[in-house]
Amino acid sequence: MALELTGNKELLGSALRGSRRDLSRLLSLIEKGEDVAIPENTSTKKSMILGITGPPGVGKSTLVGRIISYWKKEGKRVAVLAIDPSSPRTGGALLGDRVRMDSADSGDHVFVRSLSTRGNPGGISASLMSMVKLLESCGWENIIIETVGSGQSEIKIVAFADKIILVDGPDRGDIIQAEKAGIIELADLIVVNKSDTPGALKVAETIKSALSFSNENDSPQVLLVSAERNTGVDEMMELIRYSKSPIWRDRIKIRERLLSLWDYRLLSSSQLNQVIEDIETGSISLEDGLDILSR
Amino acid sequence: MKIVMAKPGLDGHDRGAKVIARALRDGGHEVVYTGLRRTPEEISRIVMDEDADALGLSTLSGAHDVLIPRICALLRDSGMGHVMVFLGGIIPKRDHEKMFSEGVRAIFGPGSRTEEILMFLEDASSRIGSNMPIGVLNDDGWRWN
Numbered sequence: 221m222a223l224e225l226t227g228n229k230e231l232l233g234s235a236l237r238g239s240r241r242d243l244s245r246l247l248s249l250i251e252k253g254e255d256v257a258i259p260e261n262t263s264t265k266k267s268m269i270l271g272i273t274g275p276p277g278v279g280k281s282t283l284v285g286r287i288i289s290y291w292k293k294e295g296k297r298v299a300v301l302a303i304d305p306s307s308p309r310t311g312g313a314l315l316g317d318r319v320r321m322d323s324a325d326s327g328d329h330v331f332v333r334s335l336s337t338r339g340n341p342g343g344i345s346a347s348l349m350s351m352v353k354l355l356e357s358c359g360w361e362n363i364i365i366e367t368v369g370s371g372q373s374e375i376k377i378v379a380f381a382d383k384i385i386l387v388d389g390p391d392r393g394d395i396i397q398a399e400k401a402g403i404i405e406l407a408d409l410i411v412v413n414k415s416d417t418p419g420a421l422k423v424a425e426t427i428k429s430a431l432s433f434s435n436e437n438d439s440p441q442v443l444l445v446s447a448e449r450n451t452g453v454d455e456m457m458e459l460i461r462y463s464k465s466p467i468w469r470d471r472i473k474i475r476e477r478l479l480s481l482w483d484y485r486l487l488s489s490s491q492l493n494q495v496i497e498d499i500e501t502g503s504i505s506l507e508d509g510l511d512i513l514s515r
Numbered sequence: 516m517k518i519v520m521a522k523p524g525l526d527g528h529d530r531g532a533k534v535i536a537r538a539l540r541d542g543g544h545e546v547v548y549t550g551l552r553r554t555p556e557e558i559s560r561i562v563m564d565e566d567a568d569a570l571g572l573s574t575l576s577g578a579h580d581v582l583i584p585r586i587c588a589l590l591r592d593s594g595m596g597h598v599m600v601f602l603g604g605i606i607p608k609r610d611h612e613k614m615f616s617e618g619v620r621a622i623f624g625p626g627s628r629t630e631e632i633l634m635f636l637e638d639a640s641s642r643i644g645s646n647m648p649i650g651v652l653n654d655d656g657w658r659w660n
Contacts, residue, residue: 241594244566312540318561319550331564334547 228256235358240331243358247333250350253488258353267356270460271381272366273403278389279413281320282447284366288321288330290457291362299331299360301351303367306336313337317366331360349480352380378469379476383408383460386440388427390419404431406472407440408463411456415444489513516636519567521549521558523586526576531603535571538629544636555582559589562598569599569639569649579606579614587618587651596652599639601659603627618651621659635659 228249235243250256270287272280284300291298300321306313313336321332333351348365355363367377377384386407404410404427412424424442431439441459445452486492495509504512520536522529529551536546547565549558562570570590574582583602590598601621602614611622621635638659639649648655 241563244564248566306545310541310543312543313545314536314540315545315547316536319548332561333564336545 228254232256232258235354238358240328243331243354244333246354247351250347250354251335253347255488256350256354258350258357265361267352267361267363269352269356269363269365269380269382271377271384272364272387273368273377273384274387275389276368278387279320279447280366280368280387281317283385283387283411283413283445283453284317284364285321286447286450286453287364287457290453292327292329296362297329297331297360298362298364299333299355300364300366301333301335301348301355303335303337303348303365305368331355347484348380349477349484376476376480378406378473379480383463383465385456385460386410388412388423389414390417390423405439406469408465409456409460410440410442411445411452412442413445413447415446415452416449420444486510486513516568516640517545517547517565518569518571518636519547519549519558519562519565520571520573521553521561522551522573523553523555523558523582524574524576524578525552526574526578527551528575529573531575532571532573535573535603535623535629535632538632539571539636542629542633542636555585555589558586559593559595562590562595563593567598568643569601569636572600572602573604574602574606575604577605579604580610583614583619584617590651591618595650597648597650599649600651601632601635615658616654618654620649620657 228246231242231246231249235246246256272284272287274280281302284302288298288300302315302317304313304315304317315334315336317334318332335348352363352365365377365380384403384407386403386409388410389412410427410431412420412427414420421444424444428442431442441463443452443456443459445456447453489495491512495504495512498504499506499509518539520532520539522532532548536548539546547561547567549561553561558570558572561567570586572579572583572586579602583600587600590596590600600619601623602619603623606614606622606624614622620639621632623632642649642657647657649657
């Protein structure tokens with residue numbers, strides 16, 4: 221164990237000095253649930269963390285590809301964490317986001333890591349916190365987190381991102397469903413992608429009218445974009461740069477961070493499997509199990 | 516295992532690569548697919564960023580002779596000698612020995628069954644478990660034939 225820790229320390233030192241290989245290895249360790257003691261970011265330079273979320277198939281990855289290009293032109297170093305679900309049955313995952321991010325493979329100033337949920341949404345958000353911190357410490361100025369938002373899990377992105385873009389597409393209207401989950405209010409900007417196809421305008425109007433029922437001052441703007449044709453992307457980036465998050469969202473953020481940390485504590489407990497077994501056999505109750513794990 | 520599936524070079528057909536990617540996923544592996552027309556440098560960087568254990572390369576264009584040795588060399592030179600490389604697509608029999616000598620551990624041509632590829636990966640996993648090399652760096656003669 222002690223040996224392992226010194227090994228991690230060396231990796232960390234080398235990653236902080238700019239080794240891409242060792243940064244990548246550290247991310248794997250964090251993903252596996254290992255504790256990596258990342259020093260607090262003491263410099264005044266803070267990374268900008270952008271969350272991209274929305275239903276499957278609306279073009280999030282293509283849009284991320286455009287954002288990478290946009291920031292690259294500004295001379296920024298961009299890191300992307302692209303999260304895809306893994307099969308709960310086999311644990312396997314097909315991570316295909318890179319296919320739609322041509323700009324991702326084109327240089328030393330872009331780092332893209334695909335992550336699977338490993339059938340464990342709580343787990344991934346917990347390690348995400350450390351991953352983002354590590355990327356930030358290693359000098360990645362702009363960090364994008366891309367997740368498939370469905371139901372409750374998408375709110376997690378609030379815990380990590382400074383700014384959130386919610387993406388929807390024509391003929392979906394899923395976002396109106398998402399309204400119930402609250403993400404629509406938490407977004408800084410709502411983007412209706414594929415603006416070149418019929419139906420996009422109507423979806424944008426529907427979302428706008430749904431938003432008009434809530435407090436208008438802090439409801440997000442709705443913007444039509446075509447990631448495929450690269451129209452509206454510059455405007456989107458301008459809007460997101462100057463958008464101001466409402467204060468109440470900071471509270472939600474702290475709350476979500478607490479929940480993530482809590483999940484992390486539970487899931488990384490050495491007694492987790494034993495507790496699950498004991499609950500299964502009926503020798504302890506759920507509450508007992510929780511007490512043991514949170515001790 | 517975490518596996519990067521890549522299409523190096525200029526050929527424009529990836530049905531095979533996609534079928535394999537899907538089969539590996541169903542076999543419980545974590546597969547990152549790169550999409551078409553990646554350069555050796557891009558592929559090596561993707562393997563690094565993803566911290567993959569293995570790299571599957573599919574080529575149909577006949578350029579394997581140039582591309583594969585280049586990719587294997589890049590992996591070795593950038594501290595990724597532990598990464599296992601396997602091939603699929605059209606690799607003529609006469610080129611197999613050369614590919615193996617570059618560090619490739621398996622070649623799956625047309626007609627290969629996906630179960631066989633999964634068995635190969637299982638074999639590789641158990642080699643990792645017993646500290647035997649599977650990567651492009653330390654060739655101890657282990658091949659999947």
